[in-house]
Amino acid sequence: MTATGRFLVLEGPNGVGKTTTAAALADLLRSRGDRVHVTGEPSTAPLGRLIRAHEAELTGRALALAVAADRSHHLDTEIVPALAASATVICDRFIPSSLVLQQLDGLDPREVWSYNAALRPIPDITVYLITAPATIGARLAQRPRRSRLEQAGSPDRELALYQQARRFLDGQGWRQITIDCRDLPADQVAARILAHLPRKDPAP
Numbered sequence: 029m030t031a032t033g034r035f036l037v038l039e040g041p042n043g044v045g046k047t048t049t050a051a052a053l054a055d056l057l058r059s060r061g062d063r064v065h066v067t068g069e070p071s072t073a074p075l076g077r078l079i080r081a082h083e084a085e086l087t088g089r090a091l092a093l094a095v096a097a098d099r100s101h102h103l104d105t106e107i108v109p110a111l112a113a114s115a116t117v118i119c120d121r122f123i124p125s126s127l128v129l130q131q132l133d134g135l136d137p138r139e140v141w142s143y144n145a146a147l148r149p150i151p152d153i154t155v156y157l158i159t160a161p162a163t164i165g166a167r168l169a170q171r172p173r174r175s176r177l178e179q180a181g182s183p184d185r186e187l188a189l190y191q192q193a194r195r196f197l198d199g200q201g202w203r204q205i206t207i208d209c210r211d212l213p214a215d216q217v218a219a220r221i222l223a224h225l226p227r228k229d230p231a232p
């Protein structure tokens with residue numbers, strides 16, 4: 029367990045429901061009296077904002093390194109302090125996103141891992157959301173604009189790459205689960221995650 033809080037990461041393809049599930053899980057935890065910190069990557073710090081602002085032209089290795097640097101800063105300045113304050117941190121995207129998105133951008137995942145392997149803490153639990161590729165495709169089709177990497181991937185390919193990332197990180201000792209969100213409203217997805225959430229360490 030990390031400090032006295034819990035570090036939970038939500039992962040899965042563009043449009044699978046990470047942001048929606050993060051909000052539903054936060055509501056559920058808060059209704060039980062838990063302290064919750066919802067965050068995501070790229071972060072809202074200057075480097076994270078720069079990455080988002082330049083997502084069309086920041087590519088390949090430069091993007092992979094920028095995302096890893098933002099992640100390191102995000103851990104040090106936001107995630108670790110929130111964990112130390114006993115919060116459950118819900119993070120929308122983390123290292124698995126890099127293993128998948130930077131692969132879609134042409135990099136070997138082993139190189140991407142080398143930029144991220146030393147980062148600490150690792151999540152207490154990583155939750156991969158999956159649903160029907162056609163459902164994801166229909167959601168993405170409704171978006172007014174799609175980012176460069178959204179266009180580079182497809183629901184089927186991303187689902188397969190997240191599965192591959194999960195297998196790799198299982199081998200690194202990460203605690204991970206996959207939740208099939210088919211026909212489940214967000215509050216029920218949140219309830220399923222809650223059932224797997226490690227208990228908090230008692231405050232010292």
Ligand SMILES: Nc1ncnc2c1ncn2[C@@H]1O[C@H](COP(=O)(O)OP(=O)(O)OP(=O)(O)O)[C@@H](O)[C@H]1O
Pocket residue numbers: 040041042043044045046047048049167209212213214217
């Ligand atoms: N469990 C669910 N049931 C039905 N619709 C959902 C569910 N979860 C999310 N949605 C809908 O799917 C769409 C995409 O959701 P969301 O933005 O949370 O996905 P995301 O994975 O965060 O996407 P991105 O990675 O591209 O930011 C939204 O319209 C949202 O309302």
Ligand SMILES: Cc1cn([C@H]2C[C@H](O)[C@@H](COP(=O)(O)O)O2)c(=O)[nH]c1=O
Pocket residue numbers: 042069070080083091095121122123124125126127129130175177
């Ligand atoms: C965490 C992470 C992010 N990115 C890039 C890919 C997209 O341009 C954005 C994510 O935006 P979304 O609103 O969450 O879909 O950031 C990346 O390339 N690698 C990463 O690890």
